[in-house]
Amino acid sequence: MTGKLRQKTTAILLSVFLLTGAVMPGAMALEGRPLVQLRLNGSILVGDTPAYIDSNNRTMVPIRLVGESLGNVVDWNEQARTVRISRGDQVVGLTINSRQATVGGQVVTMDTEPVIVNNRTMVPLRFVMENLGARVIWDGATNTVDIWNQPRVERVVLTSDNVNLRQGAGTSFPRIETLPKNTRLTVVAQSGEWLEVRTESGKGGWVAGWLVQDLLVAAPDPGGVPDGVTTGPEVKRVEVTENVNLRAGPATTFTRLALLPKGTAMTVIGAKGDWLEVRLEDGKQGWVAGWLVTEVVTANPPAVPPVLPEKETPSEHGEPLRLAVVNSSVVNVRSGPDISFPLVTQVRSGQFLPVIGEQGDWYQVQMAEGKTGWIAGWLVSIRTLSTAARGDGHGRDPVNRADPLAGKIIVIDPGHGSIQPGNWSDPGAVGKNGLYERDVVMDISLRLRDILISRGATVILTRVGDTTLTLEGRAAIANDAGADVFVSVHANASTSRLLNGTTTYYYAPVGSPLEGQRADRQLLASLVQMEMVQAMGRRDAGIFEASFSVLRNTTMPSILAETAFISNPEEEALLGDPVFRAQAALGIAEGLAKYFAIKAEH
Amino acid sequence: MRGRKNISLLLAVALLLGVALSTSGCGVTKSLTSLKDRFAGKDSTPVVEVPPPENQLPVSHQGFSGETIKVTLYFADSTGSYLVPEERNIPKVVGLARATIQELINGPMPGSGLLPTIPAGVVLKDINIKPDGLAIVDFNKQLMLNHPGGSTAEKLTVYSIVNTLTKFPTVDRVQFLVEGQYVKTIAGHVDVSTVMGRNESLIKRAN
Numbered sequence: 001m002t003g004k005l006r007q008k009t010t011a012i013l014l015s016v017f018l019l020t021g022a023v024m025p026g027a028m029a030l031e032g033r034p035l036v037q038l039r040l041n042g043s044i045l046v047g048d049t050p051a052y053i054d055s056n057n058r059t060m061v062p063i064r065l066v067g068e069s070l071g072n073v074v075d076w077n078e079q080a081r082t083v084r085i086s087r088g089d090q091v092v093g094l095t096i097n098s099r100q101a102t103v104g105g106q107v108v109t110m111d112t113e114p115v116i117v118n119n120r121t122m123v124p125l126r127f128v129m130e131n132l133g134a135r136v137i138w139d140g141a142t143n144t145v146d147i148w149n150q151p152r153v154e155r156v157v158l159t160s161d162n163v164n165l166r167q168g169a170g171t172s173f174p175r176i177e178t179l180p181k182n183t184r185l186t187v188v189a190q191s192g193e194w195l196e197v198r199t200e201s202g203k204g205g206w207v208a209g210w211l212v213q214d215l216l217v218a219a220p221d222p223g224g225v226p227d228g229v230t231t232g233p234e235v236k237r238v239e240v241t242e243n244v245n246l247r248a249g250p251a252t253t254f255t256r257l258a259l260l261p262k263g264t265a266m267t268v269i270g271a272k273g274d275w276l277e278v279r280l281e282d283g284k285q286g287w288v289a290g291w292l293v294t295e296v297v298t299a300n301p302p303a304v305p306p307v308l309p310e311k312e313t314p315s316e317h318g319e320p321l322r323l324a325v326v327n328s329s330v331v332n333v334r335s336g337p338d339i340s341f342p343l344v345t346q347v348r349s350g351q352f353l354p355v356i357g358e359q360g361d362w363y364q365v366q367m368a369e370g371k372t373g374w375i376a377g378w379l380v381s382i383r384t385l386s387t388a389a390r391g392d393g394h395g396r397d398p399v400n401r402a403d404p405l406a407g408k409i410i411v412i413d414p415g416h417g418s419i420q421p422g423n424w425s426d427p428g429a430v431g432k433n434g435l436y437e438r439d440v441v442m443d444i445s446l447r448l449r450d451i452l453i454s455r456g457a458t459v460i461l462t463r464v465g466d467t468t469l470t471l472e473g474r475a476a477i478a479n480d481a482g483a484d485v486f487v488s489v490h491a492n493a494s495t496s497r498l499l500n501g502t503t504t505y506y507y508a509p510v511g512s513p514l515e516g517q518r519a520d521r522q523l524l525a526s527l528v529q530m531e532m533v534q535a536m537g538r539r540d541a542g543i544f545e546a547s548f549s550v551l552r553n554t555t556m557p558s559i560l561a562e563t564a565f566i567s568n569p570e571e572e573a574l575l576g577d578p579v580f581r582a583q584a585a586l587g588i589a590e591g592l593a594k595y596f597a598i599k600a601e602h
Numbered sequence: 603m604r605g606r607k608n609i610s611l612l613l614a615v616a617l618l619l620g621v622a623l624s625t626s627g628c629g630v631t632k633s634l635t636s637l638k639d640r641f642a643g644k645d646s647t648p649v650v651e652v653p654p655p656e657n658q659l660p661v662s663h664q665g666f667s668g669e670t671i672k673v674t675l676y677f678a679d680s681t682g683s684y685l686v687p688e689e690r691n692i693p694k695v696v697g698l699a700r701a702t703i704q705e706l707i708n709g710p711m712p713g714s715g716l717l718p719t720i721p722a723g724v725v726l727k728d729i730n731i732k733p734d735g736l737a738i739v740d741f742n743k744q745l746m747l748n749h750p751g752g753s754t755a756e757k758l759t760v761y762s763i764v765n766t767l768t769k770f771p772t773v774d775r776v777q778f779l780v781e782g783q784y785v786k787t788i789a790g791h792v793d794v795s796t797v798m799g800r801n802e803s804l805i806k807r808a809n
Contacts, residue, residue, distance in 0.1 A: 426790055427751075428752075428790060429752040429755075430751065437751060471787055490753060490791070491752075493754065493755050494754045495682045495717045495750065495758075496683075496717060498682070499681055499683060499754065505753065541683075546753070546792065547793050549787055549791070549793035560791065565754075567752060
């Protein structure tokens with residue numbers, strides 16, 4: 001009983017967090033109410049009464065504006081002060097100043113109420129829209145609500161020059177013509193990673209899906225890519241609309257834990273991108289695709305939470321990360337767990353070293369250049385990173401509400417794409433099957449940006465297409481912005497096609513002006529490396545120090561992440577897979593979150 | 603009779619290859635190392651890998667005293683991750699540093715299992731060793747255009763040159779030039795705008 005109550009409280013607190021977390025950053029107050037911009041299918045909606053966020057943290061919109069824009073039918077009953085909005089056979093009924101609403105004839109309770117402002121009926125946007133089958137996406141960076149009533153991506157734009165329009169879905173099909181960058185295309189169909197498109201001149205053919213960007217971001221197809229774009233849907237109880245897989249993580253690539261029959265009800269305890277972390281009645285936990293569930297609206301959340309849960313139970317998502325913090329001025333790292341073993345290197349006070357083993361009083365730690373060593377337990381203190389500090393949107397300690405990424409300024413540098421003398425764009429490494437590093441890292445960077453923004457960070461990209469900036473110019477963007485960290489995103493290459501794996505670089509040599517950041521830069525590199533390896537599952541090729549231009553010229557902690565080897569055929573195929581690219585972005589984001597969580601405590 | 607037939611067959615094949623090369627430009631010669639040429643503003647022109655001019659081969663006899671000398675070259679190990687030294691006897695010529703870099707360009711000994719670090723088509727245009735130990739090396743633009751990319755490959759390219767040159771007692775630092783100009787980077791990662799010192803951490807430790 002108590003357990004159930006606690007679970008429920010946690011769920012409510014989490015959804016409150018998700019809401020406040022989503023609306024607070026950058027909210028502009030006008031008459032004490034943050035204003036919101038509305039976009040319908042990508043176009044800005046303007047009305048005589050602006051949309052705003054009410055005291056229950058819900059976006060309120062004039063019903064006629066949005067209702068009629070969507071082609072819904074709005075009936076206003078003056079006498080009863082009720083509104084009926086219908087779209088096809090879906091009907092939502094609302095009463096002014098009442099939390100009672102009807103959805104398809106069923107009475108439900110909302111967590112806020114419709115009101116009349118300036119003679120305009122203002123209704124809770126998400127409640128109305130989602131119950132009418134539209135999709136609502138909050139963009140905290142621009143304080144914009146996007147409403148999409150279209151089921152799929154329809155318009156795309158080419159992100160690269162010289163994209164081949166082919167007769168079929170694959171590079172083996174003959175080329176019809178070569179299209180320049182920024183060409184707009186209408187999507188007719190999709191096959192795997194390829195899109196069947198029509199050009200504006202009416203020509204039909206196929207283009208590679210990884211060389212386009214959505215002009216309209218719309219609902220993904222089931223089984224599509226988790227984008228990590230949106231804030232978590234604000235639902236507490238859901239049921240699945242068909243037979244749905246319960247998975248170990250927020251993507252179709254994760255292990256299936258169970259098959260949930262249509263109608264199974266569950267509690268939402270977290271969200272990542274379009275996926276929901278849920279708990280079933282029998283206590284089982286896992287992830288389901290957010291687009292395969294429907295909200296079951298239950299009682300109001302109480303205004304004041306009755307009991308705060310003591311602490312979250314330890315994570316079920318991977319091992320807790322332990323760090324050895326050096327607390328003596330210079331400490332020896334040895335090749336074995338005893339002072340009789342030879343010296344490997346020395347570390348300084350304040351350095352963090354990930355712990356990978358333990359024997360007696362000694363800890364085995366991970367160091368740069370792929371080295372490991374043993375350090376005396378009495379010269380370090382051990383920090384365990386609980387799920388509370390992970391800040392990954394689930395298992396969060398509700399008392400510690402701030403996402404470690406919130407408020408941080410993060411510069412993402414998608415590698416390559418630099419215009420060279422002679423006016424060609426540096427493609428970076430090119431895979432045997434024609435995949436360009438330049439394009440792959442752009443996609444990962446955009447996904448990373450969306451995740452970071454959804455978690456409250458301010459993000460600056462050094463490029464979105466090609467750039468005339470030099471490597472120093474890219475670093476200068478971060479220096480000028482006063483960024484907290486700089487992350488350069490790359491894919492690696494070697495003369496050996498066998499070489500594979502994930503690597504992270506930092507640069508802060510002893511004796512250089514950057515020496516003061518050595519501990520921070522190493523920590524940042526280790527954490528991002530660990531999280532990338534966990535997220536992508538490729539070989540851990542370690543962290544390295546290298547004199548890379550963007551790392552030398554940045555004044556804040558910086559790393560260069562080599563996600564995987566584009567010169568390795570297996571990893572080239574993976575880098576071509578949007579799910580893998582999303583995993584790379586999630587890994588980097590998680591590493592950054594861990595870094596800021598640790599820095600917040602020191 | 604049969605021999606003749608074979609020859610004409612060979613000729614036909616060669617002719618076809620020639621046609622294929624000049625028309626498609628990216629069939630036979632398409633390789634990782636040459637792909638960047640397609641970005642040098644001529645998408646459909648054939649990739650021609652120019653052999654180093656004759657005067658770039660220092661083994662040609664000016665200043666050759668008849669003696670040989672042992673030099674150390676650094677190539678990539680078979681995994682493409684590290685540098686490994688290869689000792690090689692070369693003619694003791696005037697301009698030994700130039701001859702040594704030319705050996706590096708020529709690549710590892712066949713059967714050594716090592717991998718080259720210098721892209722195809724690269725020519726050492728000039729090398730100048732200052733009395734203070736600074737070696738200034740000037741390569742043609744193929745060093746950048748034909749580089750396969752990747753930070754791992756770029757590090758090996760840069761430090762195979764730096765480590766090979768700093769093996770000479772008269773050299774302790776290296777400055778890169780490309781076509782006579784200072785450049786920021788070869789392949790987008792390593793900063794080569796200033797002088798580079800030897801890098802021991804990239805050399806595979808024997809154990």
